[in-house]
Every structure is written in C-alpha cells, then in structure tokens.
Amino acid sequence: MIIHPVKQFPVPGNSIIKLSYPSLSFSELMMRATVDFTLLVGHLKSGGIWIDNGKNGNTDEMAAISLKILQALGKRFTGAVYVACPSCGRSQFDVIEKLKKVKTVTSHLKGLKIAVMGCVVNGIGEMSDADYGFVGAGQGKVNIYRAGKLVVKNIPEKEAVNELVSLIKKSNDWKA
Ligand code: SF4
Structure with a gap:
C-alpha cells in the first residue's frame, strides 16, 4: 500500500x-x-x-x-554502518581520508558498525557501541579495537586498513 x-x-x-x-x-x-x-x-x-x-x-x-x-534511520541495513569523529587538533591522522579507505573495503559488511576516530583521548568513549574501532594512537600509529577491547596496538598508519580487514576476517565477521 x-x-x-x-x-x-x-x-x-x-x-x-x-x-x-x-x-x-x-x-x-x-x-x-x-x-x-x-x-x-x-x-x-x-x-x-x-x-x-x-x-x-x-x-x-x-x-x-x-x-x-x-x-x-536504523530501519533497514544493507551495508556497514560508520561512526567517525569530526576531527580536531588532537587527530593523529586525516579522519576523512581514513574513513573513505575503510569504507571502500568494508561497505558490503551488512550491519557491522565500524568507528574511525582521530585519537584515543575521546575516541574510545565515543565508539563504545561499535563492533570495530580504528583509532589514532600517536603520530602515524593506529590502534584497532573489537567490541571496545584493544586488539592490535600501534600499527603504522599505512598498514592499518589491511590490519582492520585481517581482524574482521579472523573474527568471522567478513563476507566476500
Ligand atoms: S575523537 Fe579525538 S580527534 Fe576526534 S574529535 Fe574527538 S578529541 Fe578530536
């Protein structure tokens, strides 16, 4: 109707x-x-x-x-859901650029919530309900979280997106 x-x-x-x-x-x-x-x-x-x-x-x-x-609106999920901080002087990387890269490889993962946060200072609290967190840990370094728990620490920024994918696969949340 x-x-x-x-x-x-x-x-x-x-x-x-x-x-x-x-x-x-x-x-x-x-x-x-x-x-x-x-x-x-x-x-x-x-x-x-x-x-x-x-x-x-x-x-x-x-x-x-x-x-x-x-x-x-949370009514029907056809891809991954993203949370990102607006970035500020504390950002340890270019949040928009990293979010784009993360989206490129994970957008098909229906219903999975992925957070991209510029720093650990406020990023951890703001991504508390995300399945995975990609968080700036220092200049050029990234920490990766699963369900709020730190899993991979101080990864060089250039390797971090691949590391996130690898963790999602290891955790059986990856779909081809
Ligand atoms: S998470 Fe960190 S970098 Fe992002 S807006 Fe908040 S304080 Fe700034």
Whole structure:
C-alpha cells in the first residue's frame, strides 16, 4: 500500500511512504528527502520508502538513496554502518581520508558498525557501541579495537586498513 504521509495518518503497518520531489536537483532532493523521512521516522513501520523524482519514477539512483536513508534511520541495513569523529587538533591522522579507505573495503559488511576516530583521548568513549574501532594512537600509529577491547596496538598508519580487514576476517565477521 502506498500512501501520502501528510493526508493519511496513522500509517498502516505494511505501508510504503512515498514523497515526490518533481523539481529539485539531485543534491537538493537528497537533503530534502533525508530531512523529511527523518521527521517521519516514527511512521516508517514497513522498512520501505519511495522517493519519486518526478522524471523517471523510482530509478536505481532513487532506490540507492532510499536504502541509505533507511540505514541511517536504523530501519533497514544493507551495508556497514560508520561512526567517525569530526576531527580536531588532537587527530593523529586525516579522519576523512581514513574513513573513505575503510569504507571502500568494508561497505558490503551488512550491519557491522565500524568507528574511525582521530585519537584515543575521546575516541574510545565515543565508539563504545561499535563492533570495530580504528583509532589514532600517536603520530602515524593506529590502534584497532573489537567490541571496545584493544586488539592490535600501534600499527603504522599505512598498514592499518589491511590490519582492520585481517581482524574482521579472523573474527568471522567478513563476507566476500
Ligand atoms: S575523537 Fe579525538 S580527534 Fe576526534 S574529535 Fe574527538 S578529541 Fe578530536
């Protein structure tokens, strides 16, 4: 069942909420849809949403955005989930660059939560619910955590992403 969310509340359990954005650019649509579905999160019961761009209907691009929004809202997981600090003067590496590298090799690991934190000072507490943590331990060094426990210490930054993958594999959380 597809309904218009504003006209018909409460939403039946099997409904897909459809929102239409006929005249927005791609980036505007992404922002608007993310905000709108976040506001509607209490009504998302089925794990399905429909974003209509008014041009080609529900294209692959729209479907991909829908899945990302559902994952961000914790409604349906189709890949790994990431937590990262905003970085600051204490960062021991370029957090954005490292996050990109970690994402490149782990994004297919459905439901796994991976944290990338710039330092151990606040990073450990902020990643407490992550399955794996990739944390700056000193200039050019990284510590890797599993379920909040330090597992591999002071790895050279260049080897750290491979080391993270290796730990995920050893822990049987890796899927090809
Ligand atoms: S985790 Fe460390 S590097 Fe990241 S923002 Fe917090 S204090 Fe800064």
